[in-house]
Amino acid sequence: xxxxxxxxxxxxxxxxxxxxxxxxxxxxxxxxxxxxxxxxxxxxxxxxxxxxxxxxxxxxxxxxxxxxxxxxxxxxxxxxxxxxxxxxxxxxxxxxxxxxxxxxxxxxxxxxxxxxxxxxxxxxxxxxxxxxxxxxxxxxxxxxxxxxxxxxxxxxxxxxxxxxxxxxxxxxxxxxxxxxxxxxxxxxxxxxxxxxxxxxxxxxxxxxxxxxxxxxxxxxxxxxxxxxxxxxxxxxxxxxxxxxxxxxxxxxxxxxxxxxxxxxxxxxxxxxxxxxxxxxxxxxxxxxxxxxxxxxxxxxxxxxxxxxxxxxxxxxxxxxxxxxxxxxxxxxxxxxxxxxxxxxxxxxxxxxxxxxxxxxxxxxxxxxxxxxxxxxxxxxxxxxxxxxxxxxxxxxxxxxxxxxxx
Numbered sequence: 001x002x003x004x005x006x007x008x009x010x011x012x013x014x015x016x017x018x019x020x021x022x023x024x025x026x027x028x029x030x031x032x033x034x035x036x037x038x039x040x041x042x043x044x045x046x047x048x049x050x051x052x053x054x055x056x057x058x059x060x061x062x063x064x065x066x067x068x069x070x071x072x073x074x075x076x077x078x079x080x081x082x083x084x085x086x087x088x089x090x091x092x093x094x095x096x097x098x099x100x101x102x103x104x105x106x107x108x109x110x111x112x113x114x115x116x117x118x119x120x121x122x123x124x125x126x127x128x129x130x131x132x133x134x135x136x137x138x139x140x141x142x143x144x145x146x147x148x149x150x151x152x153x154x155x156x157x158x159x160x161x162x163x164x165x166x167x168x169x170x171x172x173x174x175x176x177x178x179x180x181x182x183x184x185x186x187x188x189x190x191x192x193x194x195x196x197x198x199x200x201x202x203x204x205x206x207x208x209x210x211x212x213x214x215x216x217x218x219x220x221x222x223x224x225x226x227x228x229x230x231x232x233x234x235x236x237x238x239x240x241x242x243x244x245x246x247x248x249x250x251x252x253x254x255x256x257x258x259x260x261x262x263x264x265x266x267x268x269x270x271x272x273x274x275x276x277x278x279x280x281x282x283x284x285x286x287x288x289x290x291x292x293x294x295x296x297x298x299x300x301x302x303x304x305x306x307x308x309x310x311x312x313x314x315x316x317x318x319x320x321x322x323x324x325x326x327x328x329x330x331x332x333x334x335x336x337x338x339x340x341x342x343x344x345x346x347x348x349x350x351x352x353x354x355x356x357x358x359x360x361x362x363x364x365x366x367x368x369x370x371x372x373x374x375x376x377x378x379x380x381x382x383x384x385x386x387x388x389x390x391x392x393x394x395x396x397x398x399x400x401x402x403x404x405x406x
Contacts, residue, residue: 001129003170004029007039007139007161011178012234013081014044022176022234023088026134030094034171035129039139039161040085042077047140047154050074067112071141071151075101078138078157086136096134099124101141101149105167106160108142108150114292115142115150117159117221120167137164155215162218166225173227175214176234181241182207182214185260189394190401196258198242203258206349206383210261219243256352256359257404262393266296266343267319268375270311271326272336276303280331284310287325293318296345297378297387313376313387316341343375344393347385348404354381359404366399 006026013019026038042050054073058066079100086098105121128135139157144150152159158175165173182204185193199207201223208214214231222229222243232240274280285295293314301309314322319339327334353359363384367374372395376387388396 002034003037003129003165003168004032004034005037005039005161005165005168005170005173007157007173007175008041008234009157009177010041010044010046010081012176013040013042013085016084019043019081019084019088020092023085023092023094025234026089027092027094030133036134037125037137037161037164037168037170038085038134039137039157039164040078040081041139041157043081043084046077046080047074050077064112068148071112072149074151075138075141075149078140082136082138086134089134089136094134095132096136097128097132098136098138099128100138101160102143104135104137104164106137106142106163108144108152110144110146110148110150111292112148112150114153115144116217117142117152117163120163122164122167125164125168152217153215156217158215158218159221162221162225162227162229165227165229166221170227173222173229175229175231177231178234179231180233180236180238181231182243182259184258184405185397185401186262189262189397190260192406193401194405196241197239198244199258200351201243201245202382203349203351204243206347206380207259207261210263210345210347210349210383210385256356257348257350259349260346260397260400260405261349262344262346262397264344264390264393265316266313266341266345266387266390267316268311268313268340268343268387269319269322269326270309270338270340271332272309272338273307274310274332274336276306276308281310283329284326284331285312287329288314288322291321291325293322293325297376297385299376311376313343313345340375342390343387344390345385345387346393346396346400347383348400349383351382353384360384362403363400366403367396370395370399372396 082098086096089096107119108115139160182196183193205219208216208219229243295312297313299311372392374386378385
């Protein structure tokens, strides 16, 4: 049995007319002769509205029962979409059924709000395919070992879709969204940005983690399991971007830089005069990890008289719980903790960077010419990232795109 997984984002499902249009698109896809898994996000701004509604009553974000109920609340958005989509499909003569993430066999750990998928049990899905052509799955959610509903974090429907594609050995996973594909930069910032027709897992993982329109965890699953993906517009008949193992051919004769991804909402925390001894970094970051706080760039200064300074970045939303934990653990006095918000990340990404010198110096020169100060720098084999003021992101992106891609 050949299976294709499709995923539709919230903007594609924002009202009854759009849901019916997607249903017709799904029906056309059946003409290829495959069975379909369709993963859906919540309609339009439903998740934002549920977050706002629940936040009115959520005083203690560390209380496990509060987080459990909050996940239960947020998961209802995708349940609504899945139910409506299945009803729409049956209305136009398609044999379909809707499943929650739990019933679809998506098993997770118990970290509410950002749960990780541990396994996918495909037994019920395969049973349903005996008399159904399309199975609609509520994205963004799963179930813990204790039977509690969990959510995968914002954008988690992408992760749901790719995990199902991997578990079912699907022919491909098609991500339908409100953009034509993956671009060399945010088209809202760089109007002449270019559509990337083919991209490797490695490049896409870097771009997704830096703000490109994909969930990074979904790319990780695709890379590990070699799931071929397409990212394309839900309302246009375009090819979009193809994501697969080899990426684009003729790598050495194409532009070494594939994209200029950016992201906002970054904060920096600096711990001054902490003891420079074995285990100090672990004592700082292990509790943050247990809280589900993702730390990105880490910079430590040279030791002086037994102390050192350590800086790291994280999402703005995690700043307060991070500070609360640092003060609680007494790793550093509050007077020795400095914070800076309203920062952003701008990067150049491309597999060609690792084989050719000079890209870092060119990047820094471009930012200098725009009088943009670099707060922090981090690199990988195929990426150079600078932390700058959020207000400088637009000028930085436009200038870097002109230097490396135009």
